[in-house]
Amino acid sequence: MHLRGDRKMEEEWTPKITLFCCNWCSYAGSDDAGVGRKQQPPTTRTIRVMCSGRTDPGFVLAALLEGSDAVLFTGCHIGDCHYISGNYKAKKRFEMLKEILDELGLEDERLQLQWISASEGSEFAEYIRKVTEEIKAIGPSPLRQEWMK
C-alpha cells in the first residue's frame, strides 16, 4: 500500500500527524474538542482503538514509514483505564519504542505520549496545536518518500 497524496502541488507543507485514540477517554476528549468548536489545525488523522494497550508498535512504525510526520499515543490516565491495565502496557511499549526510535535517529518530537481524559477537550486541542507547531518547526519526517505527496 502506498499513500497517494493530493494531486495539487502544495507549496507549503502541512504536517501529517497520526493519532491513536483509545475508545473511552481520549477519543471522547478529542470529540469534546470538536464539539466545543475549539480551534484545531486539520493535520491529524485519528485511529480509534478500543484501548491504548491495543496500539501495536508495529502500527506506529507503519504509520511513520507510510509518511506520517509524527505519531501520538493517547489514552486514559494511569489508573483510569477502562480495561484496568491496558494503559500500563501502552506506556511500557511506548517507552521501549521511544528508545529504539531515538537510537535510530528519529527526532524526539515524532513520537509522543499523552494521557487525556474525556473532559479535557480544550487541553486536547491545545496539545494538538502545540504538537503541530513542534512538527512544523522540525520539518517533514526523513522517512517520507519524496513521491508521497
Add this chain to the structure above:
Amino acid sequence: MNIGDRVVAWSKDEEIKKEGASGGLVTSLLTAALKGELVDEVIALQKKSEFEGVPIRTSDVDEVIKCSGSLHAAPINLTKFAVRFFEEHPDGTLALPAKPCDARGIIEQAKRKKIDLEKTYLIGLNCGGTMGPITTMKMLEKMYEIDPNEVIEEEIERGKLIFKTEKEEKAISIDELEEAGYGRRENCRYCEINIPVMADLACGNWGAGENETFVEIFTEKGLKLMNNAIELGLIETAPATEKGIKIREKTNGVMEKVAKKWHEKIFVPIEDRLERLHYYMDVMEDCIDCEACKYVCPVCACDESKCIDFYDPMDSHKISIYHLIRLLHLSDSCIGCGQCTDVCPAEIPLTTLHRRMADRIQTKYNYVPGMDMKIPPSFEVE
C-alpha cells in the same frame, strides 16, 4: 561433591581421553548420561573436518564418542536443535554441550515455553569465541602459510591460536590476527560472558593441567551428571588446586577486559541524528528478504510473527519494517550470538545493529537475557 564445587576431571577411557578436548570429560558426561538413562538423547557436534561440524541428535553412545574434540571454526548455535527435540518429544529429556550463547538461547526459549529447562542438562563449555570457517581457511593461507587441508589440530591457549599439521605447529596471538581482520567472529570479540554460569556445569581448560577439564558445578542437575558418570566408572575427579582456580579467574578477567575494549572499538556512538538515521537506512538497504536472520535467531520463538505479518514487499518504505520490528522485539532479549550476521547474504552487520538497540534497552531495564528465568522487560507490565 557439592553444588559450588570446583574440580578437575577426565575420562577413564584412554581413547576418549586422548581424542577428546582436555581429557574428554564432556564426551564422557554425554555418554554417561545416555548409559545411566538420565536422558533420552544428546546433541553432539560431528566433526567432518577442522572447519565443518554437523550437529547430531542421538541416543547411540558410539556416535557420541566419534564426536570428540573441540571445533573452534564451526560457529553453531544449538538452541533451535534443542527446541526441535522438545517439539518431537514433549516429555523427553536431553543433554547437550553448551557454550554460553547456546545456554542463554535455551534459557530464553524456556521462558517462552519452547523448552523444558528441568529436562535439559546443559553441560556448559567455557568459550573465548568461535571463528568463521571460510575466514579461518583464508587466515591459514595468508597469516600462517599453512594449507588448510593439512591441519590436524587447533587449540587456543593463553591468547594464542595454535594450528598443528603433521610437520609443524604455529601459534599467532589472537590480537594480531584480529587486527588483520581474521580471528574470531566480531560478536565473540566483545562478548563478556565466557564462563557459562547459567548452565548446570562449566567445563573448560582454564586452570586445568594436561588432559583434564576444570569443572564448576552450579546446580543439582550438574551434580547429578557428575555423580552419574563417576558411578558408571567413566570419569575420575580431583579437587581443583588453588593455583588452578586463580588462573581461571585471572584468564576470565583478562578476557572480559579485552571484550570491553572491543566493545568500545566497535560501538562508536554516532552523535548526529540525521547521520545516525542514514547509517541505519544505508546499512539495511541491501536486504534481499531471505528471512534467514529470523530462522537462525536463538531467541526468536514466534509461530506467527508480527515482523513477517506487517511486512509487505510491495511497500516502498525507506527502512524495512521487518527489521524495525525485530530490532524492537529483540531489544530486551538479544544475546549477541552472531548467528544473524553469519547467515545474512547481503552482509548486513545485524548483530551490531541489534546490540546497539539491546545495549540501550537492557541497560535501561537492568536486565541481562539468558542468565536465569527472570521475565524479559517487554513481557512485564509494571
Add this chain to the structure above:
Amino acid sequence: MNKIVCPGCNLGCGLYKNDVLYFRKNAPVNSGKLCRFGMKLHKYEKALPMVDGKEEKLPNAISAASKKLAETKEFAFVSFGNVTCEEQLAFTKLASTVGSNVYTCIPGFVGANIEKIRQSTEIITFIDPYATYPLILRHILYAKENGAKITSYYWKKIRIADESVILNPAEIDKIKSIDFGDSLVILDLNPLNLEFSNEIINSCNRENIVCLKPFLNSTGASLLSGEEKSIYQIFEEIKEKKIKGLYLLESDPGIVPDDALLSALDNLDVLIVQQSAHNSLSDRANIVLPNDRTFEGKGTVLNFEGRVLETEGETEGIEVISEILKSGGKEETSYDSLHAEVLSKLGITEIDEYVVPEYNIAYKPETELKKYEGKAHLIYVYTPFLWNNTIDRDFVEISPGLAESLNLHKDRLLEMTSSKGSAAVKYKIVETVPDNIVLSPMKLPISTDVITPVEFKPEQN
C-alpha cells in the same frame, strides 16, 4: 542431514537439508548463506509414474517408455541441467542408443570465478544481483569495499553500482558500442535471451567474463552433452515435424515467456517427461517417470565457475534410466561407473570443493541482436523462482512517474496491453525504474518474449 547444492540457480550454494534446512558455513561459494529461494526449498507433489494419463506401476511405465523410444524416429532429448552429472551422463547414454544427443539449450562455456570478482577493480554487470543470482551480491560488495568501481547496464538503476546506465529496449543496439576495457563483466547465459549475452561475450575479453547460469547443474550438463540447439529451435523443429518424440529430463519448457509456443508440444507423437514434481507439464505428457527431487539427487554438480561440488542423496533417476536401457536390450549402468566416467570426461582426478579447475573453452557464438519496437516494455526479471517455474512475488515494479501519469491509486491494478492481450497486475513503486519500463518477476500471459512491447490505458478519473 544431507549435504546438498541449492537448485535455485547455477551458483552452487551449499547447505544441509533433510526435513529442516541448516547452514553449511564452510561451503565455498556462499559461506552457508542462502537467498529467498534457498530458504524456501519447496516440498511439492511428487510425480507418479503414468502412461497416457493413468497411474501405472513403475516397471510398466518404464517398458512403455522403452517401447516408444524403439518405435519412434526423430526423438529429441532435452535436459536443461537440473540433474547431477551422473544422471546427465546416463541420459546421454540413453539418447545415443537412438542416435541422438542431449540438448541443454545453454552453450558449454565456463567463465571467470568468484575470486576474480572479489579481486577486481572494475566491474560491469548486466544482471541485477539483488534479484537474479542473489548470492553473487556479497562478492561484488566485497570488491566494492576494496575500492572497485561498479557499473551496471540494466533496465533500472542498481543500488550497488557507482554508475548505472539504463538500457532502453528500443535502443538495445547501443550495447554494441560499450567499451569494456579491462573490466570484469558479469552476465548470464540463459536459454531465453542468448543473443543478448552472445553479443556481449563477443565484444569483450574472454578471460574477463563471469558467466552465470540458471539451473542447478547447467555447467556440468552442458560440458557433458555435445551438440547445442536453442529451446526456440526445438519448438520450431517440433512444429515442422522434424522432431516427433520428446524426452524431457527435469526440464520445463514452460519457462519460455510466450505460452503460445507450448502448443507445439501437441504436435508430438510422444512426450516422455521424467521429473520429480507433478505439474501441468506432467499432466500433458504421454509417459511420466518419477525422478529424485532436484535437491535430493546424489552425485556431482558443476557450478558456473566449473567448481566440482558433491551432493548427498538418492539415485532414483539413474535407476529409472538404467532400467529403460536394460528393457531396450542395451547395456545397463550404475551410479559408480557413471561417477567414474564423469570424472574422467571432465578431467578431474580429485574432488575438492575449494579448488576451481582450469577450463579453456572456446566460445565464439554467432550473434544477431533482437530488436524491440514500441515506447514502453514489460521485461522479465528472472529469479531462482522463475527458473524453477514458481511464483514468489506477484507484483511488478514501476516508476513513480508512470504511476502518476496513469493516475494509479492505492489498491488499483496496473493495466497493460500487448499484441497478445491485456493483463491487470499489482504493482510496487520503485524509484530506480525508468518511466517506460515494467519489471516483472512473474510470468504473465501477455508476454511475447523476455522483453514485450506494451501499452497502458490511463485510468479514467
